[in-house]
Amino acid sequence: MPGTPEEREESLDVIQRELTAFARRARAAAARLHPELPLVSYTLLAHIEDRHGCRATDLAAHYMLDKSTVSRQIATLEKLGLVERHPDPDDHRIQVLHPTAAGTQALASTQASRRTAYQERLADWSEEDLARFAEYLLRYNSAGNTTTTTAQTPQT
Amino acid sequence: MPGTPEEREESLDVIQRELTAFARRARAAAARLHPELPLVSYTLLAHIEDRHGCRATDLAAHYMLDKSTVSRQIATLEKLGLVERHPDPDDHRIQVLHPTAAGTQALASTQASRRTAYQERLADWSEEDLARFAEYLLRYNSAGNTTTTTAQTPQT
DNA sequence: CCTAACTCGTTGTACTATACAACTGAAAGT
DNA sequence: ACTTTCAGTTGTATAGTACAACGAGTTAGG
Numbered sequence: 001m002p003g004t005p006e007e008r009e010e011s012l013d014v015i016q017r018e019l020t021a022f023a024r025r026a027r028a029a030a031a032r033l034h035p036e037l038p039l040v041s042y043t044l045l046a047h048i049e050d051r052h053g054c055r056a057t058d059l060a061a062h063y064m065l066d067k068s069t070v071s072r073q074i075a076t077l078e079k080l081g082l083v084e085r086h087p088d089p090d091d092h093r094i095q096v097l098h099p100t101a102a103g104t105q106a107l108a109s110t111q112a113s114r115r116t117a118y119q120e121r122l123a124d125w126s127e128e129d130l131a132r133f134a135e136y137l138l139r140y141n142s143a144g145n146t147t148t149t150t151a152q153t154p155q156t
Numbered sequence: 157m158p159g160t161p162e163e164r165e166e167s168l169d170v171i172q173r174e175l176t177a178f179a180r181r182a183r184a185a186a187a188r189l190h191p192e193l194p195l196v197s198y199t200l201l202a203h204i205e206d207r208h209g210c211r212a213t214d215l216a217a218h219y220m221l222d223k224s225t226v227s228r229q230i231a232t233l234e235k236l237g238l239v240e241r242h243p244d245p246d247d248h249r250i251q252v253l254h255p256t257a258a259g260t261q262a263l264a265s266t267q268a269s270r271r272t273a274y275q276e277r278l279a280d281w282s283e284e285d286l287a288r289f290a291e292y293l294l295r296y297n298s299a300g301n302t303t304t305t306t307a308q309t310p311q312t
Numbered sequence: 313c314c315t316a317a318c319t320c321g322t323t324g325t326a327c328t329a330t331a332c333a334a335c336t337g338a339a340a341g342t
Numbered sequence: 343a344c345t346t347t348c349a350g351t352t353g354t355a356t357a358g359t360a361c362a363a364c365g366a367g368t369t370a371g372g
Binding site: 024030121133 | 160163164165166167168169170171172174175176177178179180181182183184185186196199202206218219220221267270271274275277278281283285286287288289290292293294295296297299
Binding site: 183187194195196221222224225228229247248249250 | 328329330331332333337338339
């Protein structure tokens with residue numbers, strides 16, 4: 001049953017193509033949805049909250065971003081009053097990042113509106129299909145690494 | 157069985173989160189994989205070939221990109237000798253795009269490496285799961301528009 | 313201690329991907 | 343014809359990044 005290598009390849013190609021297509025649109029979509037909270041910043045903010053505070057370096061490592069990129073993103077978030085930096089008393093090189101009240105709030109509302117958008121879009125999907133799709137995505141993302149193309153961070 | 161709204165929401169959240177995670181890293185990952193072929197251009201080129209020739213406007217619509225963006229991407233591809241523009245004899249506004257031999261070749265090799273990456277990553281998936289995942293992605297992406305994340309150009 | 317080496321973060325610079333708006337040329341409508 | 347609409351291009355501006363150079367704090371070797 002599992003057979004046909006061609007079928008397999010066909011599916012692989014579709015997955016590759018569609019995932020890519022999605023990625024391409026995601027940016028634009030997110031930008032239009034929340035012009036307020038820049039996409040990337042949003043993600044970083046979410047991570048900060050998720051971790052209950054973390055360092056810029058952690059963010060860079062987690063998202064495979066250059067530290068300069070993170071630095072600027074954080075600066076933006078700070079300017080927007082969404083995160084605060086608390087210098088670590090033990091090591092003055094480190095800044096521990098935390099969401100401010102406003103940051104937590106912004107995060108919550110963004111999350112809510114995103115949920116609404118997804119609800120609409122997936123309105124006609126059955127429970128079962130949704131559950132399965134979610135499962136596949138989880139499986140895909142956790143599989144490895146970087147998600148896209150395997151890209152793989154050298155991370156040596 | 158149809159029901160639990162909570163289950164539904166749970167699935168939606170997972171989908172949202174995972175899809176976002178994917179999109180979030182996609183670019184960096186793709187960039188690392190093939191630094192040669194200007195990233196975005198690759199996708200456009202693939203679409204052109206897939207359609208056996210198409211117009212810039214089609215690309216813009218498909219990827220929800222501004223036509224200016226597509227115009228420049230195409231210009232890049234042309235400069236690289238990967239696509240050709242053939243003015244449509246019936247409608248002089250239109251340029252039908254086609255991959256050149258070099259374009260087809262570049263695409264093939266890039267696709268091969270991507271495919272390999274996906275194969276590795278999805279190696280332990282069954283035919284069935286792959287097919288279903290592919291189908292879900294197709295459905296998700298074609299679903300439409302309108303509301304997605306709002307991406308949509310109002311184009312009204 | 314004192315310097316070398318390393319770490320965290322910032323700043324300067326540059327490039328890609330985009331969007332939006334204004335514009336040209338070509339069809340289509342009335 | 344005259345206007346609108348459509349396809350594409352070009353000017354301009356903005357994110358998001360990377361990389362390299364640097365400043366400040368920490369740690370290791372002598």
